[in-house]
Structure formats: structure tokens, C-alpha cells
Amino acid sequence: MDIQLKRGLLDVCVLAAIKNEDSYGYKIIKDLKPYIELSESTLYTILKRLENARMLTVRSAEHDGRLRKYYHITNNGIKRIEEFKEEWKEVISIYQFVIKEDSRE
Amino acid sequence: MDIQLKRGLLDVCVLAAIKNEDSYGYKIIKDLKPYIELSESTLYTILKRLENARMLTVRSAEHDGRLRKYYHITNNGIKRIEEFKEEWKEVISIYQFVIKEDSRE
DNA sequence: GCGTAATACATCGTAACGCGAAGTATATTA
DNA sequence: TAATATACTTCGCGTTACGATGTATTACGC
Numbered sequence: 001m002d003i004q005l006k007r008g009l010l011d012v013c014v015l016a017a018i019k020n021e022d023s024y025g026y027k028i029i030k031d032l033k034p035y036i037e038l039s040e041s042t043l044y045t046i047l048k049r050l051e052n053a054r055m056l057t058v059r060s061a062e063h064d065g066r067l068r069k070y071y072h073i074t075n076n077g078i079k080r081i082e083e084f085k086e087e088w089k090e091v092i093s094i095y096q097f098v099i100k101e102d103s104r105e
Numbered sequence: 106m107d108i109q110l111k112r113g114l115l116d117v118c119v120l121a122a123i124k125n126e127d128s129y130g131y132k133i134i135k136d137l138k139p140y141i142e143l144s145e146s147t148l149y150t151i152l153k154r155l156e157n158a159r160m161l162t163v164r165s166a167e168h169d170g171r172l173r174k175y176y177h178i179t180n181n182g183i184k185r186i187e188e189f190k191e192e193w194k195e196v197i198s199i200y201q202f203v204i205k206e207d208s209r210e
Numbered sequence: 211g212c213g214t215a216a217t218a219c220a221t222c223g224t225a226a227c228g229c230g231a232a233g234t235a236t237a238t239t240a
Numbered sequence: 241t242a243a244t245a246t247a248c249t250t251c252g253c254g255t256t257a258c259g260a261t262g263t264a265t266t267a268c269g270c
Contacts, residue, residue, distance in 0.1 A: 001195050003257060004227075005113030009199050010257080016206035026218055035202045036195075042257050044220065049256090066218060066265055081207050083107075088200065090106050090141075094114050095193065097140045101121035102186050108228060109256075115228080131247050147228050149249065154227090171236055171247060217266070224258090231251085238245070 127175045
């Protein structure tokens, strides 16, 4: 999938992936895999960004001797998803413009 | 509208805007305005990029004493729109994932 | 028991891209 | 004659996705 197209989707996908249940990096990548692929370096950058934007909080926990950082969505994060849904209306209208122009004979 | 969300759409919008009739910079911006806004610096960058990628060709013409550069879509450009329509299926599936997670109670 | 894969997180440098700012130049209009 | 519209160009900046690389532990196949 085109990188540019992913840019507007990744943040919200990560937020959606932790919305119902706190999760950690490795699991988020696996959960998103059927929908959108992202590398570890990409994800950890995103998580850091979302944390700085106070859209999620972090809590460290040990699991089988390995460190895990669990991410929890905040109200800001939930708001971000809401905004995304609003923006989606614009996206649809843009898509329809493209289709309209494309299918004109 | 979120910049990141625009990134995957702008190229294709510009191609769609010239697909049925050759057009020029200033007009493209106006035609796209109801759907997506972009600055001149953004558009001319995109046009140069699409030209380098052989998705369009350019022809200069004088109009009322002012220079106009008319852009014409190529087969590569048309292919790009087709690819976009294919990728859109993935985008929809991603969107549905977000909605599904968001609406789970 | 030993190599490989899986789990888990972190950092660095790079390239692509949108955009504001600033510039050049002509035509129209108030 | 000043302001606005038309029309294209270039520069630098900030944001972002990603490959490469690194660290460290656990699980599994042979």
C-alpha cells in the first residue's frame, strides 16, 4: 500500500487498536497486520508521538521476564478518533470527485 | 483537513482534475477547491513530480499576454488512477476496522 | 545443548512531502 | 493609481514512515 495513503490512517489505527483493551507494541503490530502493515520503528515512533500528544498513557509491566509497555487511550485519543470520523466525510467526497472525473466519457 | 490524510489523495486529485480536459495550475486549484484545498507551492511541486514520473506532459501557451502551462494526462497517469481505485479497497477495510473498534461497547 | 525464531523495545539517518513565505510579472478593476 | 486577480517559481522547514541496527530474553526444533 502506498506510503502516502497510510500516513493519514496509521495514528488512528493504533488508537483504535488500544481503544477497547490496553495493548503493547508487539501485539498492536500483529493485530493490525490483516488491515495495515507497519514496521516496529514506525510503530514506536507513533506511540511516542501519541504519548507526547497526550492521546495515550504508558504503563510498564514485566511479563515472563520481558518488559512490556502497555498503552492506554485517553480522552484526547478518543477525541482524535471522533475527529477522524468527521474528516472521513471529506475524504469520501474527494474520492467521489476522483471517480466522477475518471468515469466521464 | 489533516495534512497527513491529504498526502495520499493530492496526486490523484490533480490527475483526475486534468483527465478529461487539459488544464493549468491556477485553474486546477480552483476546480479542486470545493473538494480539497492546496496552495500554489504544493500544486506546482506536485505537477513537477507527476511530470518527472511521466504521468503528465506539459505544453506552454500564451493567453492574454500571460504564460499558461497546460498539463495533459498520459497513460501512466491513467494507470495511477486505476491503482488508486484498487488501493481504495484496502483503505475502506482499514476504515471499517477503526469504526468496528470504536463502536464496541 | 545449540542454533534459530519469536518476543519486545529503542535509536539513527534518510527521503518524501505539504506548505508558508517571498518573488516575478501581467491584467483587471475600483 | 492602488488593489486585486491571474499565473508560475523557488527556498527552507517541520512532519513522518521506514530500513538498518542494536539490546535482551524466551521458546522451539533438531
